[in-house]
Amino acid sequence: MEKxxxxxxxxxxxxxxxxxxxxxxxxxLGVVLSIIYRIGMNLxxxxxxxLFLTLALGAALGYLAKFAIRxxxxxxxxxxxxLTGIVALGVVLLTHVVKVLFSLAVDHTLTEAFSLLxxxxxxxxxxxxxxxxxxxxxxxxxxxxxxxxxxxxxLLLVVGIAILLSYEQSESPFCESCGQWCKEExxxxxxxxxxxxxxxxxxxxxxxxxxxxxxxxxEQEEVTxxxxxxxxxxxxxxxxxxxTLYEGHDSDGEPKKNERxxxxxxxxxxxxxxxxxxxxxETTSV
Ligand SMILES: [Zn+2]
Numbered sequence: 001m002e003k004x005x006x007x008x009x010x011x012x013x014x015x016x017x018x019x020x021x022x023x024x025x026x027x028x029l030g031v032v033l034s035i036i037y038r039i040g041m042n043l044x045x046x047x048x049x050x051l052f053l054t055l056a057l058g059a060a061l062g063y064l065a066k067f068a069i070r071x072x073x074x075x076x077x078x079x080x081x082x083l084t085g086i087v088a089l090g091v092v093l094l095t096h097v098v099k100v101l102f103s104l105a106v107d108h109t110l111t112e113a114f115s116l117l118x119x120x121x122x123x124x125x126x127x128x129x130x131x132x133x134x135x136x137x138x139x140x141x142x143x144x145x146x147x148x149x150x151x152x153x154x155l156l157l158v159v160g161i162a163i164l165l166s167y168e169q170s171e172s173p174f175c176e177s178c179g180q181w182c183k184e185e186x187x188x189x190x191x192x193x194x195x196x197x198x199x200x201x202x203x204x205x206x207x208x209x210x211x212x213x214x215x216x217x218x219e220q221e222e223v224t225x226x227x228x229x230x231x232x233x234x235x236x237x238x239x240x241x242x243x244t245l246y247e248g249h250d251s252d253g254e255p256k257k258n259e260r261x262x263x264x265x266x267x268x269x270x271x272x273x274x275x276x277x278x279x280x281x282e283t284t285s286v
Pocket of ligand 1: 175177178179194215230231233234235236
């Protein structure tokens, strides 16, 4: 979200020299994960647990990518996403290689299985699809197209989750003059009126937002103020404002949460940063 009269943080597109080595490390750990994943899949023949494992693999790769982006200091969002996607795709393909390898190893030694892998891979995959698998609970046996469809969903889930998780890190503010990521402080205000905050954001009046009074407990709305600032220098600081509205109830009777980013990473002056941090750290109850 960008307001006409407010400057916002833009990732510089630069990368640190450790970005590529750290993604290579991620791929290396991905090889180990793909073996663990396949063993887990073989041990747990229940589809719900399989789905859980798939989500866990995506999350594990997402956190590894976050790590690579953070310590590799990649401020290039496109490159971060591309590398995350490529590594995640590679790991999912590896899980299929491991699957064929395991099946070859039943009748051969591991060395033989490795040497057969090149010529037997596609044959092995086709054989798996042909044989298919049973979803015991639902009492169905799926083969062919449906097996490939499930593999495609598995691939999309793993790659999608990994990219979603890494995106947040690559977009996070970075102080270019100090060469480090910004620290984050935030606070949820349940006493600030959402409409007040939102109209001040539209006017681009950052200072007035910090002076908004807490008018007591408004349970249906919340305003979250987030300050990203450089811990080394005084000049780099950004403000984000998120509005949360609780409207109606979902099927479990829980209030429905409706979140909207009103402002993302707007550049703050030194004075504004001080005001913002003192508002966030104030100890009065909200
Ligand atoms: Zn700095």
